Amino acid sequence: MTEITSKIKILIVVPILLLALATFRDYEEELMINQLEEGKYQPQETGIEKEILEQECSERKVRLGKKGEFEIVPLLSYPGSGNTWTRILLEDATGIYTGSIYSDGSLARGGFKGEGTNPLSGMTMIVKSHFPSNEEVMDRAKALIFVVRNPYDAIIAEFKRRRGHGHTSVVEEDIFKSKPWFENAPRWLQGWGNLARNVTEIARSRNLPLHVYSFERLKENATYEMEKVLNFLDDGIGWTPDDREMRIKCLSELQKAAVSFKREKVPPSFEYYTKEMIEIGDKTIRDVHEVLLEAGFDVFDIEEYFRS
Numbered sequence: 001m002t003e004i005t006s007k008i009k010i011l012i013v014v015p016i017l018l019l020a021l022a023t024f025r026d027y028e029e030e031l032m033i034n035q036l037e038e039g040k041y042q043p044q045e046t047g048i049e050k051e052i053l054e055q056e057c058s059e060r061k062v063r064l065g066k067k068g069e070f071e072i073v074p075l076l077s078y079p080g081s082g083n084t085w086t087r088i089l090l091e092d093a094t095g096i097y098t099g100s101i102y103s104d105g106s107l108a109r110g111g112f113k114g115e116g117t118n119p120l121s122g123m124t125m126i127v128k129s130h131f132p133s134n135e136e137v138m139d140r141a142k143a144l145i146f147v148v149r150n151p152y153d154a155i156i157a158e159f160k161r162r163r164g165h166g167h168t169s170v171v172e173e174d175i176f177k178s179k180p181w182f183e184n185a186p187r188w189l190q191g192w193g194n195l196a197r198n199v200t201e202i203a204r205s206r207n208l209p210l211h212v213y214s215f216e217r218l219k220e221n222a223t224y225e226m227e228k229v230l231n232f233l234d235d236g237i238g239w240t241p242d243d244r245e246m247r248i249k250c251l252s253e254l255q256k257a258a259v260s261f262k263r264e265k266v267p268p269s270f271e272y273y274t275k276e277m278i279e280i281g282d283k284t285i286r287d288v289h290e291v292l293l294e295a296g297f298d299v300f301d302i303e304e305y306f307r308s
């Protein structure tokens with residue numbers, strides 16, 4: 001009985017917790033994933049009392065669709081770009097669980113009920129796919145969403161996540177002095193650029209509606225960015241939630257409740273990127289900024305992305 005109660009509590013509290021966590025300054029996504037894996041959610045740590053939210057916002061209303069109910073809208077993003085957090089917001093905004101071309105058990109256990117469903121089933125609409133690698137999903141896509149994050153931050157977050165050890169999330173900085181880091185980071189920076197180029201190219205050549213937003217602006221104003229996503233879904237595939245106004249209002253309440261709770265993060269003790277990597281990275285950022293502008297998206301400040 002207590003177990004059932006605590007499970008129910010987790011499902012309701014987790015999204016609120018995650019939204020709170022995600023608004024920490026310099027928050028890194030691997031922390032959140034580790035917490036999901038460990039199942040250690042401490043509502044009192046969130047700084048959000050469920051009770052302060054208005055009644056209609058205190059419980060999460062998200063569902064899976066019936067088979068064939070929804071069109072497919074792939075959610076593309078370079079690994080480490082805050083994908084998990086973005087999915088929670090998209091689920092809160094649309095009221096539909098997000099799907100995935102991967103099947104990540106820890107996410108499924110953490111309350112992502114669309115994780116592990118068949119992305120082609122139509123039971124989900126927005127489907128996580130870091131790269132446009134799943135042909136069936138890409139062929140059936142009716143629109144695309146692309147999330148951009150500063151590549152330097154994304155690559156650090158992803159490298160830490162992959163090398164992270166269990167729940168402590170304390171990752172030794174020494175990993176940034178290792179051979180795998182030196183050998184791969186330049187390639188990853190270029191891969192970040194390729195993804196942005198590929199996504200805009202796919203949207204153009206297949207004539208698919210595309211929406212792009214950045215992790216950084218999402219952190220600044222999640223409600224506003226989610227409203228833009230809903231506008232996009234309405235214009236692009238003619239879909240809108242029945243209770244749109246209520247959903248926006250609740251996002252905005254959660255956002256207000258979360259901003260007051262921020263945790264300082266220890267800054268890196270040295271620059272993880274070498275001069276050569278930064279040359280590659282900054283050049284890639286300049287290219288991608290231009291490519292996105294040409295496609296009609298002014299979603300990040302180039303000076304804020306540069307490392308030099």
Ligand SMILES: *[C@@H]1O[C@H](CO)[C@@H](O)[C@H](O)[C@H]1NC(C)=O
Pocket residue numbers: 131132191194195198
């Ligand atoms: C992007 O396209 C290039 C060439 O078209 C391909 O080699 C590469 O694997 C693609 N990259 C991604 C991230 O999809």
Ligand SMILES: *[C@@H]1O[C@H](CO)[C@@H](O)[C@H](O)[C@H]1NC(C)=O
Pocket residue numbers: 220221224
């Ligand atoms: C978010 O953006 C909207 C539209 O620009 C604005 O009205 C609102 O005050 C912003 N909220 C925050 C918290 O910055």
